[in-house]
Amino acid sequence: MWASQTTKTTLLENILGYFIAAEPSPILLVQPSVEMAQAWSKERFNATCRDTPALRELVTEQKSRTSENTIQLKTFPGGNLAIIGSNAPAGLAGRPRRVVLLDEVDRYPASAGSEGDPVALAIRRTESFWNSVVYLTSTPTNKGTSRIENEYEQTDRRMWFVKCHKCQHEQTLKWSNVLWEKDKPEKAYYQCDECEARWSDEDRVQAIRGGKWIATEAFNGKRGYFLNGIYSPFKSKRGFVSRLHQMAQEFLESKKAAKSS
Ligand SMILES: [Zn+2]
Known part of the structure; x- marks a missing residue:
């Protein structure tokens, strides 16, 4: 649960880069909408791959229609990355995924079409992996109805302590x-x-x-990290x-x- 203007998107890109390069797996990345998924792919993912030598070699750019890489599906040796919108139920159902990354969950609809909670649908995809990783991130919106706040409360609630x-x-x-x-x-x-x-x-x-x-609650299998805007490292x-x-x-x-x- 991080404020905007911390380093939320950078963190997501680093997690993704790690799995592509070091533990290639089937990965699902969910953005609030299909439009946001496509924009994220074009603006953030392509730039990350272009500027990171370890990734540039593995994820080849989309060059032709027959290329294995499209805006919403990126392949690399040992795995692939599907980038979908939380409002598109077709993208949420499908093949098993070891790693599920859910970005800006407070902006997801309550239900993906008539299929139900998009977060629950995405997490269901990891069921056949014993070593699955699920990552949720968001800037919290309204107190009481915030998905990320609700998720954070079920974790060991780590906070960044400074001296x-x-x-x-x-x-x-x-x-x-x-x-x-x-x-x-x-x-x-x-x-x-x-x-x-x-x-x-x-x-x-x-x-x-x-x-x-430093965790402020006992560990129960889920780690949670909190940062408010006062931690912004930017000028x-x-x-x-x-x-x-x-x-x-x-x-x-x-x-x-x-x-x-
Ligand atoms: Zn003091």
């Missing part, structure tokens, strides 16, 4: 600790939970780099002095928009 550079206290990052003086979002800072030291944006990024996953957009400034400004703007509507 304060002043007092060494280990903590998770929370929005309530992003603070600024009234009307001065450009002065936003992060406040340590323990010693109340003010972290600059560089301190925050340093702390994230040195952090680690701020132009016009902001820091990522914290951007977060504060965006918060103030959304509050203003909510008031005027």
Whole structure:
């Protein structure tokens, strides 16, 4: 369960690259819709293969109509990758798959046509593999009805703990600790939970780099990972002095928009 602007898509690409190169298997990748599946294949998958020598050799580009590789089906030695939409029941039923990757599950319909829950349909494909891997990812949408939140709650709930550079206290990052003086979002800072030291944006990024996953519940066979937007490793957009400034400004703007509507 990761916020947008963390590294969600990159993580999915790395998992996929690992299985293609190191443990070739029949793989199913599900995007919310057929259109999104095709766009993902053309924009993300092709670029990943083009720029990664280990994959470039294995997944040959679609060159002709008779090519084994189409937009929604990629073959490589020892396996293949079907890229489908959660709204297309035909794609969800079919041959067994060892690896099932479900992207942006909070944007899936409740039912794929009249066939039922697309997540359950996709996971059913792995039943004949003892070593199957199922990966679900999403930015959570509405609290209470979010698929990813519901899934995360059934895991060991890992969170990324970071250390304060002043007092060494280990903590998770929370929005309530992003603070600024009234009307001065450009002065936003992060406040340590323990010693109340003010972290600059560089301190925050340093702390994230040195952090680690810690499970907050007992392991029961499912690992879950949580990241909110305060963990974003990316630089701020132009016009902001820091990522914290951007977060504060965006918060103030959304509050203003909510008031005027
Ligand atoms: Zn501290």
